[in-house]
Amino acid sequence: MIELDNVSYRYLGGDSQTWALHDINLxxxxxxxxxxxxxxxxxxxTLSRLLNGLELPSNGSVSIDGLSTDQSDQLTQIRRSVQVVxxxxxxxxxxxxxxxxxAFGLSNIGYPQSKMMNRVKWALGLxxxxxxxDYFVHxxxxxxxxxxxxxxxxxxxxxxxVLDEATSMLDPMARREFLHMLHQIRHKQPFALLYxxxxxxxxxxxxxxxxxxxxxxxADGHPNDLLQNEDLFIRCGLEIPYRIRxxxxxxxxxxxxxxxxxxxxxxxxx
Amino acid sequence: MGSQxxxxxxxxxxxxxxxxxxxxxxxxxxxxxxxxxxxxxxxxIQIVLLICLWAVAKLSWRMLGWTLLSLSLFFVxxxxxxxxxxxxxxxLQIFGFHLSKVGIFSGISMCLQIxxxxxxxxxxxxxxxxxxxxxxxxxxxxxxxxxxxPIHEATMMFSIALRFIPILTEEFEKVRKAQIARGxxxxxxxxxxxxxxxxxxxxPMFILSILRAKELAASMESRCYDSxxxxxxxxxxxxxxxxxxxxxxxxxxxIISVIQxx
Ligand SMILES: Nc1ncnc2c1ncn2[C@@H]1O[C@H](COP(=O)(O)OP(=O)(O)OP(=O)(O)O)[C@@H](O)[C@H]1O
Ligand SMILES: [Mg+2]
Numbered sequence: 456m457i458e459l460d461n462v463s464y465r466y467l468g469g470d471s472q473t474w475a476l477h478d479i480n481l482x483x484x485x486x487x488x489x490x491x492x493x494x495x496x497x498x499x500x501t502l503s504r505l506l507n508g509l510e511l512p513s514n515g516s517v518s519i520d521g522l523s524t525d526q527s528d529q530l531t532q533i534r535r536s537v538q539v540v541x542x543x544x545x546x547x548x549x550x551x552x553x554x555x556x557x558a559f560g561l562s563n564i565g566y567p568q569s570k571m572m573n574r575v576k577w578a579l580g581l582x583x584x585x586x587x588x589d590y591f592v593h594x595x596x597x598x599x600x601x602x603x604x605x606x607x608x609x610x611x612x613x614x615x616x617v618l619d620e621a622t623s624m625l626d627p628m629a630r631r632e633f634l635h636m637l638h639q640i641r642h643k644q645p646f647a648l649l650y651x652x653x654x655x656x657x658x659x660x661x662x663x664x665x666x667x668x669x670x671x672x673x674a675d676g677h678p679n680d681l682l683q684n685e686d687l688f689i690r691c692g693l694e695i696p697y698r699i700r701x702x703x704x705x706x707x708x709x710x711x712x713x714x715x716x717x718x719x720x721x722x723x724x725x
Numbered sequence: 726m727g728s729q730x731x732x733x734x735x736x737x738x739x740x741x742x743x744x745x746x747x748x749x750x751x752x753x754x755x756x757x758x759x760x761x762x763x764x765x766x767x768x769x770i771q772i773v774l775l776i777c778l779w780a781v782a783k784l785s786w787r788m789l790g791w792t793l794l795s796l797s798l799f800f801v802x803x804x805x806x807x808x809x810x811x812x813x814x815x816x817l818q819i820f821g822f823h824l825s826k827v828g829i830f831s832g833i834s835m836c837l838q839i840x841x842x843x844x845x846x847x848x849x850x851x852x853x854x855x856x857x858x859x860x861x862x863x864x865x866x867x868x869x870x871x872x873x874x875p876i877h878e879a880t881m882m883f884s885i886a887l888r889f890i891p892i893l894t895e896e897f898e899k900v901r902k903a904q905i906a907r908g909x910x911x912x913x914x915x916x917x918x919x920x921x922x923x924x925x926x927x928x929p930m931f932i933l934s935i936l937r938a939k940e941l942a943a944s945m946e947s948r949c950y951d952s953x954x955x956x957x958x959x960x961x962x963x964x965x966x967x968x969x970x971x972x973x974x975x976x977x978x979x980i981i982s983v984i985q986x987x
Contacts, residue, residue, distance in 0.1 A: 507947055509943050509946060531949055531954065534946070534947060535949055538947070541943070541944065543940060545892070545937075546940035546941050546944060547940075547941075547944040548888070549885070549888065549941070549950075550856070550888075551730060551855070551856045551884070552856075555856060555959065558959040559950075559959075560948040560949060561957070562956040562957045562958065562959050563949040563950050563954070563956055564949050566957055568958060568961050569961075571957065571959065589735060591891075593730075593891035593895070607948065608948075611948070611949070
């Protein structure tokens, strides 16, 4: 369980009046798929950096399975269970080659040397980069770098995986494949997925949606309930996909269609 | 494949796969031998051997040509110096110059020595990924850690610095193009204008690299990096029979060189 207790955060040197996060109270269960939604600057990335102790809250406390992020001797343990893929794919590679990069994290957690290369291959296989283990990281495209960053954290089998717009540079096909793969892995070894995104489509199956706006939580609930509330999306500056708008209209007509219905199913239904 | 990083290009040659510790040690011994003895023929044979290794490493002949050509000015001045100023009774007379015969030999010997060292270093950096080179050095120097030399930290810093080379080149290109698009004229005009035109590039570069470094540090920390913690080595190196044989041969080579000198 991740617990945020009255958490506020203000950047040093930033505008001293505005809080990047203000009075956040949250409890995140250890196997849920939770989506964080909000427009640019709403504080999503800041929140992700608080979750594994990269930043400490200005007020309040963050604790992961009972370990508080302000105890510096517990940070390694916290980071073993909370892994984050950051928004910028260019600054997350530490190794020179793909294999070295994935091995970096494994070697930090003391992963046995004899099994390391197998683990590296497994992780690269998850994102379809197994053929490229000896390539140099700087020669990858933006999307490939994101795939590598994802492989690198999955190799560490975290309990909580935070993805901060980690698929923003993947093409639609790769994004779908990736989500599918992610859910498959979660099926085998459950972990909490904390998914930050602007794409509602990616998170229709989530267990919970949390809306951030100007550093505050403005809505928190099941997608089915939140989707009813069109004003919420407009207020938070989020675009509702065309398909969802269509289903909305159909609901108003008294038709009961699930939100996750695909276009094909919709056509059939109509 | 064919990826390149600075000097190193992946070729999957035997020399590339070879244990970096052994490679460093053997190259070091070979260099010592080249410096110790004075036998010109012996040196020539050693150079031929290095050229064979060049082929084993699947490096291109053109690169070898350029490497040697870049030393040509040095070869010429060495030869001239030795031929004109070496002592020795036997002289050759060419175009009215008295050239010392001993000088010719010592000049050739000197040139071979320089060529040998350059070839050795080329072979080392062209067949070893910089990270693996750093790792090899780390293992070789690890005994010094007992006396609190920060060997591990130094290697880590070196590796990170290496990671930054492509990042900075990329950033430099980005900022440079942005500045050209805005009409900054550092790429044409007088030297002075070019130099002052560079400042608007260096400033953003400097800021960008600090930001990059901060983000990279965050990623490292986030992936559980802690310099006080013990890390599992990524690669395991085990000495094989061939390593012992090559090592013994190299030691014998040094011993022969020492005997030859005295
Ligand atoms: N390093 C920083 N220094 C000062 N202020 C910052 C810094 N990083 C972010 N902020 C501010 O904090 C607020 C929240 O930023 P954050 O990066 O968390 O937003 P976000 O929801 O991730 O946005 P996006 O969707 O664009 O990624 C913004 O108002 C931003 O200006
Ligand atoms: Mg963000």
